Amino acid sequence: MTASAREILVMGLPKAGKTTFIAALWHVISTKEIPSELQMAELQPSRDHLNAIAKRWRECVAVERTIHGKDRKVSLNLQTADGSKVFRLTLPDTSGEVFTRIFENRRWATSFGETVDSSDALIFFLHPDSLVVPQRIDDGVEEAVHVMETVESSGQETSPQKTSNFVPWEASRASAQAKILDLLQLVIRARKSRALRIVIIVSAWDLLKHKRISPDKWLAEKAPLVWQFLNANKEKRPYIVYGISAQGDDYSKANTLREFIKPSERIRVVSEQESSSDITKPLVWALE
DSSP, X not given: OOOEEEEEEEEEOTTSSHHHHHHHHHHHHHHOOSOOSEEESSOOSOOHHHHHHHHHHHTTOOOOOOOTTOOEEEEEEEEETTSSOEEEEEEEEOOHHXXXXXXXXXXXXXXXXXXXXXXXXXXXXXXXXXXXXXXXXXXXHHHHHHHHHHHHXXXXXXXHHHHXXXXXXXXXXXXXXXXXXXXXXXXHHHHTTOOOEEEEEEEOGGGGGGGOOOHHHHHHHHOHHHHHHHHHTTTTSOXXXXXXXXXXXXXXXXHHHTTXXXXXXXXXXXXXXXXXXXXXXXXXXXXX
């Protein structure tokens, strides 16, 4: 059966977990330790990078981040579990700094633009530690009024020259949520009217397992602008949110993680409907 070429655009800010995900994915499909919806159809010639990052992943050693300027595309020959569909899937392993620069400079390389144009779906990674709880504008106004009233009651001057410590705003100071939303909009605008399936992956989900909240509801709470944007466009650009712990836990608990006889079983993949160790599920959904 001839493999159909499929490409998924992978994006995320620095330290969002993209490379760790790819390392865990390669381990699962190359070892066949656990049942998965996607399996390896055949080995591709070039796999040194995949083997190197998967080895570090198995040993519970932090997978080295992709360095800007050393970005690469990972190609995988995959098939569905029943063998009815065969894919040659391409995933770009791109440095998070690239996406930061795209946001700040409002332009991207021609090669990246070609990937945006040719991709069948988008997977966007975000790390929970990168997001801060949104602050309501009216709360900020009340705080400012309180400060001014305190200053005035003390008899101090309130001239702008004496009370202002404002730092000029620049793009690098934007919040992670603003950057994520803007990058999503840039991609969608570049594709014009063409449909795009979107997968949001909240990495390091083990940090949030005690909250007993679904990934979609967590996104709505922590990144409401992103969540509202996705829902406003979901008929033409369907989306899903996964919480994924590709490593299984914090690296400080490496000794415990190494006790797993099958390293694949320490992976957690959580959606609104289910929880499993099958890290291929987001890819299956993206390629539907």
